[in-house]
Amino acid sequence: MxxxxxxxxxxxxxxxxxxxxxxxxLSRRxxxxxxxxxxxxxxxxxxxxxxxxxxxxxxxxxxxxxxMGVAEKATRQALMRTSNAGWLSAxxxxxxxxxxxxxxxxxxxxxxxxxxxxxxxPQAWDGQWVLVQVRIPETDRRARxxxxxxxxxxxxxxxxxxxxxxxxxxxxxxxxxVLREARVAEDAHVFVARRTGLSDTREMVADxxxxxxxxxxxxxxxxxFRAPSxxxxxLLRQLELVHAWRRFPALDPALPRxxxxxxxxxxxxxELFFDRHDRWLGDARREWKRLNSxx
Numbered sequence: 001m002x003x004x005x006x007x008x009x010x011x012x013x014x015x016x017x018x019x020x021x022x023x024x025x026l027s028r029r030x031x032x033x034x035x036x037x038x039x040x041x042x043x044x045x046x047x048x049x050x051x052x053x054x055x056x057x058x059x060x061x062x063x064x065x066x067x068m069g070v071a072e073k074a075t076r077q078a079l080m081r082t083s084n085a086g087w088l089s090a091x092x093x094x095x096x097x098x099x100x101x102x103x104x105x106x107x108x109x110x111x112x113x114x115x116x117x118x119x120x121x122p123q124a125w126d127g128q129w130v131l132v133q134v135r136i137p138e139t140d141r142r143a144r145x146x147x148x149x150x151x152x153x154x155x156x157x158x159x160x161x162x163x164x165x166x167x168x169x170x171x172x173x174x175x176x177x178v179l180r181e182a183r184v185a186e187d188a189h190v191f192v193a194r195r196t197g198l199s200d201t202r203e204m205v206a207d208x209x210x211x212x213x214x215x216x217x218x219x220x221x222x223x224x225f226r227a228p229s230x231x232x233x234x235l236l237r238q239l240e241l242v243h244a245w246r247r248f249p250a251l252d253p254a255l256p257r258x259x260x261x262x263x264x265x266x267x268x269x270x271e272l273f274f275d276r277h278d279r280w281l282g283d284a285r286r287e288w289k290r291l292n293s294x295x
Contacts, residue, residue, distance in 0.1 A: 037070050037078040043243040045087070045101065046109045048288040054101035055091075060292040061099070067236045115249045116242070120270050125256035127194055130172045132156065132164040134179060134188035146182040151175060155253040157208025165208055167256055205259050214252050218265040221245070225276055235291075238277070238284035245273045 044064060049056045058079065065075040079099060082088050087105040091098045101109070132151065136143050148158075154174050156164040164175070169192055179185040195201060205211070221244055231237035252266060260266075 037065065037074045038081060040065070040068065040070075040239065040243055041075075041078045041082055042087075042109075043239055043246065045082075045105070046112055046246075047239065047242050048285065048292075049099075049101060050106065050109045050113070051285070052289065052292065054106060055292075056099050057292055058097045058099065060288070063291050064235065064239070064288075067233060068239075112246070116246050119249045119252075120254060120266075125167060125258060126169075128167070128169050128192055129195060130156075130166045130169055130175060131191040131193060132175050132179070132188065133191075134162050134164075134184055136162065136182075136184050136187070140184075143182040143184050147178060147184065150178040150181075153250065154178070157205075157253060159204065159208055165204075166253070167259065168254075201259065205255065209253050209255070211261060215261070215265050217248070217251060218269040221248075221269050222265065222272055225272055231280070234280050234283045235287040238280045241273065241276055241280070245277075 041061070044061065045056075058076075061079065062072055062075055065078075066072070079088065083090060083099070086102055088099045089102060091100055134147060136147065138144075151164050152158075154166070154171050155168055156166045156171070156175070158164055166175075172190060172192055175190055176185070179188045179190070195204075224244065225241055248266075248269075257264075
């Protein structure tokens with residue numbers, strides 16, 4: 001995953017469960033960096049396997065996870081479950097096994113890379129909002145779940161039952177797609193409009209998103225990775241860095257600067273991430289290639 005593109009995506013609200021993909025059948029929670037061997041395996045696949053011809057030997061994966069203190073059994077289980085979910089296929093080469101990314105996994109990991117490396121607040125905002133109003137019966141739990149989790153993933157905040165907002169006008173079509181997939185489009189309305197009052201805009205933002213909690217997560221990230229020294233195990237540290245950062249597109253709605261508190265820690269956290277990532281990337285990939293060589 002290269003760190004070239006850094007555009008302006010809309011991101012999601014914290015503390016929301018995320019919807020599962022039909023294929024590969026792995027939850028958004030793991031995409032957001034859940035603390036598990038399987039979640040870390042996704043980070044490894046996206047950071048090192050995807051750019052390296054989409055293939056990894058079992059021995060290389062075991063070696064990396066051993067450095068993290070993960071037992072061999074847990075690593076093999078993570079590989080098998082990820083394969084069963086449609087992300088990997090196994091190829092036998094003599095007595096060895098090589099894992100290949102599926103086409104669907106390649107697409108999703110590429111999209112995940114775009115989200116991670118383009119993540120950040122918009123450079124400019126025209127003051128327009130997307131508003132979604134939808135009526136869903138209490139009995140239709142599936143539709144309520146789809147709308148709640150998918151809109152949150154797209155960066156919408158909730159102002160109450162059935163009312164969602166986002167400052168990212170480009171997400172209008174995604175909101176419509178969510179409503180259609182939840183089969184509630186006939187009972188929904190989508191608007192693009194400017195806010196004219198009456199209460200304070202920042203109070204509205206505080207109601208829709210938990211910014212203090214998001215900032216606390218950023219502060220923990222900065223505390224973890226602020227040390228400027230070159231790590232002893234650069235591959236392991238690069239994995240930890242990306243694994244920690246990939247949570248933020250699922251936590252932070254990437255609000256325009258006008259809507260953020262002063263001295264927003266997310267700005268310095270992003271600068272720290274890109275600095276450390278770019279500084280360590282070359283050595284980390286060389287070490288991965290060494291571990292993943294056929295010899």
